[in-house]
Amino acid sequence: MEDFAVVAFKYSDSGDEVELVPTCWLQDEETKCSWPNFKNKLKVTKAVKEMTKPGDAWSIHSIKVLAKCRDYNAGRLLARNANNASGIQREGNYGLGRRRIKSTHNDSEDDSDSSIPQQPKPKKRYLPEPPEIEGEEETRCPGSSRKYSAMYSLLTSPSSSSSSSTQMPKAVLRSCLEDALRPVMLAVARCESRLQEQQKTLEMVLSIVKNLKESQTAPPTGPDVSLLDGLLPIKSYVDFEDFEQQINGDCALRKSLACRLQVLGGATVKAAVKNMVDLCMTSGLQYEFNWEGRLGWKTKTNTCKKGFKNTTLCKIMINILVNKTQLATDESEVGKTIMVYLRNAGDRYFGRKRPNDSLS
Incomplete structure (x- = not known):
């Protein structure tokens, strides 16, 4: 339904x-x-x-x-x-x-009124074109508007001196032409200055790229780091003493060690110390050292550990880390960081289960 x-x-x-x-x-x-x-x-x-x-x-x-x-x-x-x-x-x-629809026309007007034509809407007015000089061919001045073309033709034509009395003086025309060309000349000057700056920047970039290519293709200069092959990392304290004697007596080996440690990364002092110590010593050998060589508070026996503070390897590490400008550190901060890292060597080597006696 x-x-x-x-x-x-x-x-x-x-x-x-x-x-x-x-x-x-x-x-x-x-x-x-x-x-x-x-x-x-x-x-x-x-x-x-x-x-x-x-x-x-x-x-x-x-x-x-x-x-x-x-x-x-x-x-x-x-x-x-x-x-x-x-x-x-x-x-x-x-x-x-x-609703009554509104009419678009007025019905009350007479037929005579409707016959009167309506006035058109006023058109948009534009500025009139400048008058042209009779007897002279219009020549467009480069870089200027049309209204200065007649002035330019007067200055450049050979018959400008014999012009009629109705024309403007040559000095006035020249000043008008200079006023018209002044913005163009300023723009050209700015473009030239910017072009020179960009050319200098391009030359600097090209020189940097050239130097980088030369540095990559040039043969490596400096200490021979291959002398350290087979020596690092040190596994026992006996090998550590032999390595100390070698770097104290052999200057080339010492420079090779410093060059090898210097290229190691590390955004912070702690990260740099970790990379250096792990490269030079195993975690088992790190456990046998502390900073001062005294009885550590984590050691459960009465045996003192070896001191790492006065070794040549420690001095080389501290010197490299202090001279690195990106770390902005000093000897005391580096020494404290090495001390803390050696203190926790037992946790890295044994885990949390430490032995009752020290390594021998």
Whole structure:
């Protein structure tokens, strides 16, 4: 059963107006329809959706049923299509909702007034073109606007001295031409200065690239680090004493060690110390050392450890780390870092389970 109907209200002074109404509002074999007297349109829409029963105070209008449907949304679509259809003609200047359509022409004017032509809208005015000098061919001055072309032709033409009395003096024309060319010359000067700066920058970049290529292709110069092959890392204290004697007596071996330690990375002092100590000694040998060579507080026996502070290897490490500008450190900070790293060598070598006696 259809609950809604699309109807056209009939008026004597205007065309039909299409609306969607519930079928319970239809009367007299669907020839008349009740309509609420609400002033608020939202209340009318709510009454249509909820299919409110007609009240006694509602008005009754003559209608013509155009279509029926079960759904409210489908009914609204049918009503909209019926309003836009060409078959529904409206008479008079009335729109939907009995609104009078405003006329675009004034109907009160007489025919004589309508015959008077309307004045056209004022056009956008532009500046007039400059006058051309008779007898002289127009020559465009390079880099200047059109209004200085005649002045340029007067200065460059051979007949400029025999010009008529109506022409401007040559000095005035020259000043005008200089004023016109001044911005162009300034722009050219700026471009030349920027070009020179860019050329200098390009030459500097090319020189840097050339130096980098030469440094990469050049044969390595400096100490031979291959002398340290087979010597590092040191595994026992006996080998450590022999290595100390070698670097004290052999200057080339000492320079090779310093060069090898210097190229090690490390963004902080702690990282640099770790890399150096791990390169030179195993964790088992690190456990036999502490900073002062005294009985450590982590040692569970009465045997003192060897001191690392006065060794040649320690002095080389400290000297390299202090001279690195990116670390910005001093001898005391480096010594403290090495001391802490050697103190925790037992944890790295044995783990958390330490032996009851020291290594022998």
